[in-house]
Amino acid sequence: MYNRMKTAAAEIRKLAIQAMAAAGYGHIGGSMSICDVLAVLYEKILNIEPKNPQKKDRDWVVLSKGHSGPALYAALAYKGYFDKKELLSLNKNGTNLPSHCDRLKTRGIDLSTGSLGQGISLGMGAAYGNKIQGIDSYVYIILGDGELQEGQVWEAVQFGAHHNIDNAILIVDNNKRQLDGYVEEVCRQYNLRDKFLSFGYQVFEADGHDTKDIYEKLLKAKATKKPSAVILDTQKGYGCCFAEIEGFNHYMVITEEMAQKAISEIDKRLKRQLC
Amino acid sequence: MLRQKFELDSIEMRRAYCDALIEEAEKNPNIVAVDVDVQYSMGTKPFYERFPNRGINCGIMEAHGIGFSAGLSATGIIPFFHAFGVFATRRAFDQVFLSCAYQDLNVKIIGGDAGVTAAANGGTHMPFEDMGIMRNVPKLTIIEPADSAMYKDAVKFMANTHGNFYMRSNRRKTVRIYNDDARFIIGKANLLKEGRDVAIIACGIMVYQALLAWEMLKKEGISAMVIDMHTIKPIDKDIVRYAAERCKAVVTAENHNIINGLGSAVAEVLSEECPTLLKRVGVKDEFGEVGTQEYLMQRFNLTALDIYKAAKKCLKEV
Numbered sequence: 174m175y176n177r178m179k180t181a182a183a184e185i186r187k188l189a190i191q192a193m194a195a196a197g198y199g200h201i202g203g204s205m206s207i208c209d210v211l212a213v214l215y216e217k218i219l220n221i222e223p224k225n226p227q228k229k230d231r232d233w234v235v236l237s238k239g240h241s242g243p244a245l246y247a248a249l250a251y252k253g254y255f256d257k258k259e260l261l262s263l264n265k266n267g268t269n270l271p272s273h274c275d276r277l278k279t280r281g282i283d284l285s286t287g288s289l290g291q292g293i294s295l296g297m298g299a300a301y302g303n304k305i306q307g308i309d310s311y312v313y314i315i316l317g318d319g320e321l322q323e324g325q326v327w328e329a330v331q332f333g334a335h336h337n338i339d340n341a342i343l344i345v346d347n348n349k350r351q352l353d354g355y356v357e358e359v360c361r362q363y364n365l366r367d368k369f370l371s372f373g374y375q376v377f378e379a380d381g382h383d384t385k386d387i388y389e390k391l392l393k394a395k396a397t398k399k400p401s402a403v404i405l406d407t408q409k410g411y412g413c414c415f416a417e418i419e420g421f422n423h424y425m426v427i428t429e430e431m432a433q434k435a436i437s438e439i440d441k442r443l444k445r446q447l448c
Numbered sequence: 449m450l451r452q453k454f455e456l457d458s459i460e461m462r463r464a465y466c467d468a469l470i471e472e473a474e475k476n477p478n479i480v481a482v483d484v485d486v487q488y489s490m491g492t493k494p495f496y497e498r499f500p501n502r503g504i505n506c507g508i509m510e511a512h513g514i515g516f517s518a519g520l521s522a523t524g525i526i527p528f529f530h531a532f533g534v535f536a537t538r539r540a541f542d543q544v545f546l547s548c549a550y551q552d553l554n555v556k557i558i559g560g561d562a563g564v565t566a567a568a569n570g571g572t573h574m575p576f577e578d579m580g581i582m583r584n585v586p587k588l589t590i591i592e593p594a595d596s597a598m599y600k601d602a603v604k605f606m607a608n609t610h611g612n613f614y615m616r617s618n619r620r621k622t623v624r625i626y627n628d629d630a631r632f633i634i635g636k637a638n639l640l641k642e643g644r645d646v647a648i649i650a651c652g653i654m655v656y657q658a659l660l661a662w663e664m665l666k667k668e669g670i671s672a673m674v675i676d677m678h679t680i681k682p683i684d685k686d687i688v689r690y691a692a693e694r695c696k697a698v699v700t701a702e703n704h705n706i707i708n709g710l711g712s713a714v715a716e717v718l719s720e721e722c723p724t725l726l727k728r729v730g731v732k733d734e735f736g737e738v739g740t741q742e743y744l745m746q747r748f749n750l751t752a753l754d755i756y757k758a759a760k761k762c763l764k765e766v
Contacts, residue, residue, distance in 0.1 A: 275551070276522075277551060277552060284518075284519065284522060284551065285546065285547075285551040287546070288542055288546045288547075290511075291511075291515050291542070291543060291546060291547050293515075294511070294512045294513075294514075294516045294519060294543070294547065295515050295516075295519040295547055296519060297516055298516040298517060298518060298519020298521070298522065298523075299519040299520070299522050299523055301504070301516070301519070301520060302519065302520040302521075302522070302523030302524065303523050305480075305501065305502075305525070306478075306523065306524065306525070324511070325509075325511045325512055328506075328509035328511060328512035329509075329512045329515070331509075332506055332507070332509065332512055332516065335507070336504070
């Protein structure tokens with residue numbers, strides 16, 4: 174089972190890198206840091222039917238850090254929401270795959286995001302709406318650690334606790350970096366765990382690049398039946414060799430050559446990881 | 449459609465609004481109310497009493513409240529979101545734009561205390577710019593009802609029409625213009641008085657002032673057309689063209705900044721399709737201030753006399 178998730182994570186990384194290389198650029202750092210959690214969600218957690226993306230009782234994914242759309246598109250293509258070839262149209266004129274997630278353009282995108290801080294409120298609305306209609310569904314909201322600087326996030330967190338929105342699970346991609354540099358240097362977040370705890374959340378922490386750990390913590394979060402947050406310790410650019418060594422990897426120019434090297438490296442690492 | 453006699457309403461506008469919302473919610477279980485600590489100000493408390501599980505008070509969080517409403521609507525719920533007009537627009541604009549409109553969701557935004565009706569809350573709470581802000585949101589429908597009959601009918605329309613709406617409202621008792629059974633078509637203005645000299649196009653509380661100005665002008669033998677442009681966006685271009693063709697000049701009257709409100713919307717149609725002399729009665733790019741509604745209407749030149757003077761000036765210039 175874990176091999177399947179590891180393989181999915183590698184495939185999602187490769188597809189996302191190929192998509193960004195076809196565009197010639199992209200938000201590589203934040204896309205790479207969420208590939209493992211996307212693999213866990215789409216392989217093992219979500220109740221979804223790629224052939225029926227509007228299924229009433231589906232689980233929802235809201236990528237509040239919408240600039241990491243290429244990773245989510247890669248996950249959707251990997252699961253068969255649309256043809257993998259379509260990934261090569263990323264950011265091209267008239268594409269269905271814009272840099273930031275758009276529910277009206279992309280099959281499988283539940284809500285449009287891109288203005289940081291808004292996805293969490295949207296996700297809570299979807300969770301609450303499903304709940305009051307008696308629909309058994311979970312909404313997974315993926316936030317960036319830099320994004321947590323937005324005040325709206327904490328409005329939503331407080332709201333979620335007060336209204337006991339237990340069918341929305343917050344996932345924080347704690348990759349320690351934001352556009353302008355390290356979060357610690359731009360505007361430090363203090364103790365993330367304590368912040369969520371103080372709002373009354375159940376908090377779980379996982380190695381964000383260990384699919385087994387992520388899977389187990391997401392299951393625990395679901396089992397609490399309380400508002401919960403899963404904080405993933407991640408590395409911006411993880412798994413993509415050229416991004417891993419780049420100081421500024423939020424957004425990079427990516428050539429086909431760079432992509433090919435990174436993909437070969439992903440394959441090599443995967444072989445070592447598979448048990 | 450028009451009443452024989454214009455009289456101050458027996459109930460507050462907010463009461464009429466909530467009655468209408470409850471009436472629609474009785475028929476449609478998907479309708480919910482979302483408030484941001486404004487149940488009393490906006491008059492939605494009875495909704496919460498009638499439907500304890502269908503009202504969500506977010507607390508003081510307009511940005512989240514709008515985004516939350518948008519998320520609700522993505523699941524098929526029909527949220528009516530309530531906030532003071534200034535905060536529903538100025539404070540939560542990006543949320544209205546991206547969380548609601550950009551993704552074609554279904555949120556009905558009710559912004560309270562339009563213009564000078566904010567009265568005692570003063571300049572910080574006095575929206576003279578809300579329509580201007582919201583006119584820039586593609587596909588957003590903007591409504592300002594003149595009285596409680598129109599308010600109720602607009603609620604019914606919004607409840608039964610997919611899309612994002614901004615309705616600027618007024619919590620107070622207002623002069624009744626329309627009969628109880630009057631019905632309105634969103635996007636189609638009401639021609640209240642036919643005329644051939646000058647056309648007065650008004651919205652909200654200024655419709656009554658326009659009717660008073662009509663009487664003043666009539667006494668001097670001036671034939672004025674009066675139009676209630678209750679839908680500011682999409683504006684009824686047909687009736688603007690009709691007014692321009694029939695009359696020598698046009699006067700707009702709004703409880704809002706003349707920049708990017710009703711006057712600007714009418715000016716856009718006139719200048720592009722039927723150039724006609726226009727005078728705009730409204731707030732002349734100023735901030736609001738504290739005072740009674742009556743004082744503020746004088747202070748910002750929002751009275752029937754101001755409309756009358758603008759009409760006379762037009763006719764002198766043509």
